[in-house]
Amino acid sequence: xxxxxxxxxxxxxxxxxxxxxxxxxxxxxxxxxxxxxxxxxxxxxxxxxxxxxxxxxxxxxxxxxxxxxxxxxxxxxxxxxxxxxxxxxxxxxxxxxxxxxxxxxxxxxxxxxxxxxxxxxxxxxxxxxxxxxxxxxxxxxxxxxxxxxxxxxxxxxxxxxxxxxxxxxxxxxxxxxxxxxxxxxxxxxxxxxxxxxxxxxxxxxxxxxxxxxxxxxxxxx
Amino acid sequence: xxxxxxxxxxxxxxxxxxxxxxxxxxxxxxxxxxxxxxxxxxxxxxxxxxxxxxxxxxxxxxxxxxxxxxxxxxxxxxxxxxxxxxxxxxxxxxxxxxxxxxxxxxxxxxxxxxxxxxxxxxxxxxxxxxxxxxxxxxxxxxxxxxxxxxxxxxxxxxxxxxxxxxxxxxxxxxxxxxxxxxxxxxxxxxxxxxxxxxxxxxxxxxxxxxxxxxxxxxxxxxxxxxxxxxxxxxxxxxxxxxxxxxxxxxxxxxxxxxxxxxxxxxxxxxxxxxxxx
Numbered sequence: 001x002x003x004x005x006x007x008x009x010x011x012x013x014x015x016x017x018x019x020x021x022x023x024x025x026x027x028x029x030x031x032x033x034x035x036x037x038x039x040x041x042x043x044x045x046x047x048x049x050x051x052x053x054x055x056x057x058x059x060x061x062x063x064x065x066x067x068x069x070x071x072x073x074x075x076x077x078x079x080x081x082x083x084x085x086x087x088x089x090x091x092x093x094x095x096x097x098x099x100x101x102x103x104x105x106x107x108x109x110x111x112x113x114x115x116x117x118x119x120x121x122x123x124x125x126x127x128x129x130x131x132x133x134x135x136x137x138x139x140x141x142x143x144x145x146x147x148x149x150x151x152x153x154x155x156x157x158x159x160x161x162x163x164x165x166x167x168x169x170x171x172x173x174x175x176x177x178x179x180x181x182x183x184x185x186x187x188x189x190x191x192x193x194x195x196x197x198x199x200x201x202x203x204x205x206x207x208x209x210x211x212x213x214x215x216x217x218x219x220x221x
Numbered sequence: 222x223x224x225x226x227x228x229x230x231x232x233x234x235x236x237x238x239x240x241x242x243x244x245x246x247x248x249x250x251x252x253x254x255x256x257x258x259x260x261x262x263x264x265x266x267x268x269x270x271x272x273x274x275x276x277x278x279x280x281x282x283x284x285x286x287x288x289x290x291x292x293x294x295x296x297x298x299x300x301x302x303x304x305x306x307x308x309x310x311x312x313x314x315x316x317x318x319x320x321x322x323x324x325x326x327x328x329x330x331x332x333x334x335x336x337x338x339x340x341x342x343x344x345x346x347x348x349x350x351x352x353x354x355x356x357x358x359x360x361x362x363x364x365x366x367x368x369x370x371x372x373x374x375x376x377x378x379x380x381x382x383x384x385x386x387x388x389x390x391x392x393x394x395x396x397x398x399x400x401x402x403x404x405x406x407x408x409x410x411x412x413x414x415x416x417x418x419x420x421x422x423x424x425x426x427x428x429x430x431x432x433x434x435x436x437x438x439x440x441x442x443x444x445x446x447x448x449x450x451x452x453x454x455x456x457x458x459x460x461x462x463x464x465x466x467x468x469x470x471x472x473x474x475x476x477x478x479x480x481x482x483x484x485x486x487x488x489x490x491x492x493x494x495x496x497x498x
Binding site for chain 1: 231233236239240241244254256257260286287288290322325326350351352355356358359363366367372375416427430431432434435438448450453469472473474475476477478479480482483486487490491
């Protein structure tokens with residue numbers, strides 16, 4: 001069997017996954033210095049991979065939007081903006097302080113402060129419109145379940161606004177109770193359920209049964 | 222079509238216009254509505270005031286980008302002002318790419334030097350640390366192995382006096398994390414609180430609050446700053462009204478609009494139902 005074919009075998013990534021996972025799990029339970037040292041080295045390797053992946057991200061975004069401009073795809077004008085601003089931010093943000101570059105560079109800071117920050121804030125603020133519209137449509141007492149949502153939701157809204165809590169202080173206490181008792185119990189159930197699911201997934205992955213992360217399902221072809 | 226039918230099928234563009242007016246008006250013409258102080262604000266203020274002692278070392282982590290700034294930036298600034306008044310050392314870092322830029326924006330409003338804090342001696346900025354939860358775990362085992370240089374001067378950590386006593390998570394007394402998502406509090410808890418017992422206080426956006434409450438009631442998160450309204454209350458407790466106080470009138474009016482629309486919508490819904498019968 002050729003070396004290339006050996007390296008394509010499904011057992012190799014499964015074995016690597018099992019070893020990498022055990023290296024993270026075992027030092028948590030057993031105090032073995034050698035094991036901890038290997039685990040630490042593996043972790044640092046992950047940090048390096050993630051750091052290098054940033055470059056892949058930049059190349060990827062330039063390729064995707066470069067092609068859109070080249071093919072004059074729908075909205076290609078916006079792609080020009082993306083490419084231009086990625087180039088400007090990358091070049092001005094390079095950590096070369098001796099050349100006046102880096103995150104203290106005036107162009108970099110200007111774009112961050114006067115373009116990125118207002119745009120980010122605007123995107124988040126759009127939620128206010130959607131939430132208002134959604135609340136008006138969803139908060140209708142069509143049946144008993146909807147009535148519960150309506151009452152609890154409205155009380156939470158009122159309990160979070162000084163205009164209400166200042167005139168009716170008990171609203172703050174009611175919303176705190178909803179948040180700290182029924183909500184907490186529900187969220188705790190969701191969290192415990194998700195954690196059990198994560199444990200089951202980890203065990204399946206460790207045993208090589210779960211292969212969803214491999215070749216889109218881990219087929220042998 | 223009757224007026225009740227029209228209300229039932231209210232065009233969303235009218236709702237958007239009303240929301241726009243109700244948010245914008247108090248921002249242009251502040252109403253100065255009174256702001257009662259909630260238990261959350263008192264708990265946060267009390268924790269920073271009484272549980273951070275002289276000589277403590279604190280991690281100050283802005284874990285959000287520009288989209289989180291409208292809600293989180295005011296509490297970040299207010300807490301930084303509070304911390305600066307104390308004799309503590311602090312390490313600034315973020316596992317979010319834009320975190321260091323957010324902190325740069327903070328530095329344009331609050332200069333640690335004005336409080337007698339010297340960079341490298343009383344505080345240090347480690348910038349963005351890539352790797353999400355894995356990086357959090359690595360940082361807990363060794364600062365020096367996880368971060369090569371500081372963010373401001375690009376010098377090795379060993380050049381700075383503050384790092385002489387900071388090597389692992391056990392050298393940190395508290396994490397103050399402001400966050401909009403992942404990585405955030407659950408990751409801090411897994412890698413720093415459960416493993417090393419480091420205390421954590423968290424400032425988060427309103428929509429994250431329900432998910433944080435189980436950690437607060439279990440005592441894993443020592444104090445929670447849930448959103449802009451409580452930020453405003455905290456600013457009042459500090460007697461330093463700022464960005465949050467300026468914005469909380471808009472919270473009030475927008476919430477008032479929602480309640481009004483919900484009440485009118487339900488009245489219209491039931492009246493239409495009666496007419497149909």
